[in-house]
Amino acid sequence: MSSVVRYRTRVDAAGELVRRLQPFLARRPEITVERLAIIASGFFTVFCNVAFFRAVAATGTLSGWSGAMTGVALAVMIAALNVVLLCLLLNRWSAKPVLTVLLLVTAVATHFMGQYTVYLDPDMLRNILHTDGKESGELISFGVLPPLLWLGVVPSLMVWRVKLRARPPMRAVAVRIAWVAVASVVAVGAALSSFQNISALMRNHHEVRHLITPGNYLVSLGRVVLDDQADRNRPRMPVGTNAHVVGRAPGTKPRLLVLVVGETVRAQNWGLNGYARQTTPQLHDIDPVNFPHVTSCGSATEVSVPCMFSPYGRAHYDEERIKHSESLLHVLEHAGIRTLWRDNQTGCKGVCEGLAYQSFEHAQDPQSCDAEGCLDEVMLDGLAEEVAQRPGDMVVVLHQLGNHGPSYYKRYPARLRRFVPACGTAELGRCSREEIVNAYDNAVMYTDEFLARTIRSLAARTDRDTALIYVSDHGESLGENGLYLHGVPYAIAPDTQTRVPMVMWLSSGFAADRGVDLDCMKRESSAPASHDNLFHSVLGLMQVSTPEYDPTLDLFGRCVPHA
The missing domain is CATH 3.40.720.10 (Alkaline Phosphatase, subunit A)
Structure with missing residues (x-):
């Protein structure tokens, strides 16, 4: 078979594959905002909280059968809390852009938490926000591209492919309230199912909460913004206004x-x-x-x-x-x-x-x-x-x-x-x-x-x-x-x-x-x-x-x- 024939055969095969995929590619599944929030919550919990579960495992909390049940309870609790968070943030018009931002930022946060064991508490967020472009540029390297692609870009493209189902306004509000209530009950139930272990973890190792993504950086960012707003026009309290130099002999050199x-x-x-x-x-x-x-x-x-x-x-x-x-x-x-x-x-x-x-x-x-x-x-x-x-x-x-x-x-x-x-x-x-x-x-x-x-x-x-x-x-x-x-x-x-x-x-x-x-x-x-x-x-x-x-x-x- 000549090279020309082989080339045409491959082109025809590729064309046939594209034609068969067209119905699939053209299909845009229609889902509700609440279902999108559930899917995104599950994604965040499973793929973006590895640093959290690794830190929890290091404390010994996940050892044995009881520890395994605690791990399941933590996963369910985090997923449910993510549902609550996303249900409060998303609506039919904001869901795609907001989720895209969350996915991209969370991908970067996941990389740095895994790479350097960074805890995204308010102090760390304040450090990040006050870092100049040169310093922050040093942290952005090729190593961040794979997680940014697989945890940020690809899921974002999938988000933009779906169609969000519309509901009458009053029904949409009622459904959203119901979902927030159900997710809250699930989160509380998961915490109570392993209350002794979870409460001990949060009491003795409360810093691990700053590894739960994306809630860690969202809550910390909120605190930093509120603090900065409160500080903007607040005067500094004077200190040592009556200070003066004592005990210096005349004619001594200045210091x-x-x-x-x-x-x-x-x-x-x-x-x-x-x-x-x-x-x-x-x-x-x-x-x-x-x-x-x-x-x-x-x-x-x-x-x-x-x-x-x-x-x-x-x-x-x-x-x-x-x-x-x-x-x-x-x-x-x-x-x-x-x-x-x-x-x-x-x-x-x-x-x-x-x-x-x-x-x-x-x-x-x-x-x-x-x-x-x-x-x-x-x-x-x-x-x-x-x-x-x-x-x-x-x-x-x-x-x-x-x-x-x-x-x-x-x-x-x-x-x-x-x-x-x-x-x-x-x-x-x-x-x-x-x-x-x-x-x-x-x-x-x-x-x-x-x-x-x-x-x-x-x-x-x-x-x-x-x-x-x-x-x-x-x-x-x-x-x-x-x-x-x-x-x-x-x-x-x-x-x-x-x-x-x-x-x-x-x-x-x-x-x-x-x-x-x-x-x-x-x-x-x-x-x-x-x-x-x-x-x-x-x-x-x-x-x-x-x-x-x-x-x-x-x-x-x-x-x-x-x-």
């Missing part, structure tokens, strides 16, 4: 304190803490005061940064109070100490509201920046000139991009690619744990270089007494127990996300003028510390008197005479 807020550096990989690798060689040579046992206030920037700059801290944590109160920087300003926030991140999270602020997110420095962002050293450019414009005591905050993941390989220059092979992609699942740690440690070494460079520039100044305090905002999971990145609810966050490095350096002039015994500081530094100490330690170091100052939380207090 310059640089406070470096790190990003995503964990204590376990900090060379000065005894890590197997020397990831802080330059700081090792400088020999600052190192605090090896420091706990963060949160496991994400949105929580930790406002908390560490507040007088309340983790010990008296109150999110609303912290968000709506002035910060350490405002107290310093009240005392006559000028402040400046320089940012290579996504903002100061309200800490510097109304104060001097400079963003380097879109800086154009060819030495430090490219199209994807800037290395942290860009914040040192022009800093001396900014300080010169502000006579008197001054506190400068440098907010790093640091080790922000998952693109650790972008957080350091090529010259610091010491640990190899290093993961060179944001899709951490494509790299071995060794490669991930190598890239992460290279980025830690860049923070070491950045801090050492800053300290050297401060030490060279003769016009001011200088000091530097560095502390990271939170840590990072690098694959331990299947966890990656950060942002796990604080109650269950591992030490890798809540233990952070902290170092302090004082010039000899600053230490002498303030009376700080650095040898004493090094002896005392092995004691546990936390973000709660920052507010009071800075006030103590800068000799600011205010009722909010707590000397028991001042890390310099034990090593300053008559503190």
Whole structure:
């Protein structure tokens, strides 16, 4: 048979197949909105809640016959609650576009929950919404395409093929109310059928509810939107309005304190803490005061940064109070100490509201920046000139991009690619744990270089007494127990996300003028510390008197005479 004949035969066969499929392709099944909601609920429950059931299984709740029945009850309860949710969201005109959005977003959420064990609680949603385009772009990689296609695009196309049956308005309302009632009864019945196990699960592991999709991100998004609306016109409560500097002898040099807020550096990989690798060689040579046992206030920037700059801290944590109160920087300003926030991140999270602020997110420095962002050293450019414009005591905050993941390989220059092979992609699942740690440690070494460079520039100044305090905002999971990145609810966050490095350096002039015994500081530094100490330690170091100052939380207090 010639090739032409074979080709024509295949074309004819393909044409015949298309003709036979035409009736099927042309057929558009007609269903009610309620039935569509049931089908979509079943789809979400079975295909998009794998992370939830995996987390529940890890607690031991699903072990044995009783556990199997609990698993069935949970599946029925989640499906029924999804029916209630969708029946409230969908009508004949909104069903297709709304379901399409839900399917696409849920597909992406399912990918990230499975890939990184992300809990979509309000704090995580707030982090996502406040992340800039460059950072979020790093998370969108080819790895998200398969789940987006099979869990989002294909089901959406099927949704658009069906015809939705119309009902008279009053009958439609009555039927919808009936379905919501029935689904609610089913959800309650499923919960009661295994009440002891389910109640124990939600009591002891309540964070798993943030893995139930799509309810997790919808409820969290609603809370974030409502909170933001309430916060929009709410003034900040003043803090330390009567603050003033005390105990300074006339004629002493003005002071310059640089406070470096790190990003995503964990204590376990900090060379000065005894890590197997020397990831802080330059700081090792400088020999600052190192605090090896420091706990963060949160496991994400949105929580930790406002908390560490507040007088309340983790010990008296109150999110609303912290968000709506002035910060350490405002107290310093009240005392006559000028402040400046320089940012290579996504903002100061309200800490510097109304104060001097400079963003380097879109800086154009060819030495430090490219199209994807800037290395942290860009914040040192022009800093001396900014300080010169502000006579008197001054506190400068440098907010790093640091080790922000998952693109650790972008957080350091090529010259610091010491640990190899290093993961060179944001899709951490494509790299071995060794490669991930190598890239992460290279980025830690860049923070070491950045801090050492800053300290050297401060030490060279003769016009001011200088000091530097560095502390990271939170840590990072690098694959331990299947966890990656950060942002796990604080109650269950591992030490890798809540233990952070902290170092302090004082010039000899600053230490002498303030009376700080650095040898004493090094002896005392092995004691546990936390973000709660920052507010009071800075006030103590800068000799600011205010009722909010707590000397028991001042890390310099034990090593300053008559503190």
